Amino acid sequence: MKTGGNRKRSMEAILLLFLPMLLFLLFPGKAEASSGISLTRTSLVLREGRSAKLGLENVEKKKWAEIRWKSSDRKVASISGGPGRTITVTGLRSGIAAVYASFGAETCLCTVQVGDGERVSSSTREILGITGTEDDFAAYRIDESVPSIRALQTGKRVLIVCGHGQGDPGAVSSWGQEQNYTREFGKLILWALRRSGAVKADLYNRKYNLYEQMRSTLSSGLRSSVRGNGKLKGRVLSALRQNSHIPDLTRYSYILEIHFNAKAVKTIHRDGRFYGIGAYVNSAKGNTQVESRIVRTIGSHGFKQWGIFRSSGLLNARICQELGVNYALLETAFLDDGDDMTYYNANKILMAQLTANAIVDYLAG
Numbered sequence: 244m245k246t247g248g249n250r251k252r253s254m255e256a257i258l259l260l261f262l263p264m265l266l267f268l269l270f271p272g273k274a275e276a277s278s279g280i281s282l283t284r285t286s287l288v289l290r291e292g293r294s295a296k297l298g299l300e301n302v303e304k305k306k307w308a309e310i311r312w313k314s315s316d317r318k319v320a321s322i323s324g325g326p327g328r329t330i331t332v333t334g335l336r337s338g339i340a341a342v343y344a345s346f347g348a349e350t351c352l353c354t355v356q357v358g359d360g361e362r363v364s365s366s367t368r369e370i371l372g373i374t375g376t377e378d379d380f381a382a383y384r385i386d387e388s389v390p391s392i393r394a395l396q397t398g399k400r401v402l403i404v405c406g407h408g409q410g411d412p413g414a415v416s417s418w419g420q421e422q423n424y425t426r427e428f429g430k431l432i433l434w435a436l437r438r439s440g441a442v443k444a445d446l447y448n449r450k451y452n453l454y455e456q457m458r459s460t461l462s463s464g465l466r467s468s469v470r471g472n473g474k475l476k477g478r479v480l481s482a483l484r485q486n487s488h489i490p491d492l493t494r495y496s497y498i499l500e501i502h503f504n505a506k507a508v509k510t511i512h513r514d515g516r517f518y519g520i521g522a523y524v525n526s527a528k529g530n531t532q533v534e535s536r537i538v539r540t541i542g543s544h545g546f547k548q549w550g551i552f553r554s555s556g557l558l559n560a561r562i563c564q565e566l567g568v569n570y571a572l573l574e575t576a577f578l579d580d581g582d583d584m585t586y587y588n589a590n591k592i593l594m595a596q597l598t599a600n601a602i603v604d605y606l607a608g
């Protein structure tokens with residue numbers, strides 16, 4: 244295991260996190276002017292080809308004709324229906340624009356984000372068990388400032404598996420239990436994947452531990468003879484079908500299992516050094532593009548890249564390799580390192596978004 248690493252604040256990360264403030268600087272104007280006039284909404288997210296109404300409030304009816312509307316980028320967001328109190332904004336292509344309403348000396352603005360993928364509906368599907376509630380979605384939606392890749396629906400499926408659980412807490416430190424962190428981070432990645440509109444994302448039932456389900460379903464003879472070369476695929480599939488807690492893994496274009504790492508020498512308190520994010524893949528796996536992107540992009544946002552490692556020992560990785568399914572085990576951060584856990588707690592939504600972006604980028608690209 245490597246140690247050390249500079250704590251580097253990436254300027255880019257800061258810019259992206261403060262996107263609304265940046266937009267305000269790029270497109271000066273006010274959400275609410277001193278005279279009390281304001282827009283019916285200050286931000287809009289639209290799919291390409293979709294429209295929404297935008298209005299200016301607290302302007303006397305006889306002066307509505309004096310309201311001037313403008314889009315900072317008419318190729319991204321067009322406006323129609325002005326002059327007047329209300330206009331229609333239409334998303335034309337992916338990008339960000341500002342729509343201004345000017346009245347006298349006052350200007351109000353609404354930021355418009357246009358994406359080319361389907362918007363995720365707030366109704367959740369229970370495919371494999373717990374997938375969160377409306378409240379979770381509402382809480383997640385607040386963080387619209389994190390950049391999201393939106394793309395056309397590919398029809399491809401992604402499975403997020405939260406490591407440990409079912410009586411196995413995983414790594415434990417004064418920061419808490421691994422099983423709870425994997426369940427939190429897995430859910431954040433799920434929401435980010437669904438928001439992309441590009442893939443169908445499922446969350447493995449968080450009541451269960453996929454490793455334990457696999458281990459108890461496959462005989463020790465079969466477990467030890469699987470090499471990842473596909474020779475025992477039929478036998479593995481028919482064994483797994485006996486367990487209703489294991490979905491058909493071959494339906495998935497990508498499976499990401501979430502874990503948190505632990506090291507022998509613990510620095511529970513912060514000492515200014517990260518251990519970082521990494522991944523394990525099966526030794527026979529060819530393409531590690533997704534894991535490389537996840538680790539690299541999160542590394543470039545101020546965290547440390549721990550590394551990507553091949554192993555023949557991880558059961559779930561070996562079984563997926565045998566089935567021909569693209570799988571990786573993500574070691575999100577070191578649960579027993581104070582610097583890592585401080586970074587995770589402050590940046591988990593960004594980390595989840597970057598993880599989802601890497602998956603979408605690969606599957607939709």
Ligand SMILES: [Zn+2]
Nearest residue numbers: 406413502503
């Ligand atoms: Zn683990």
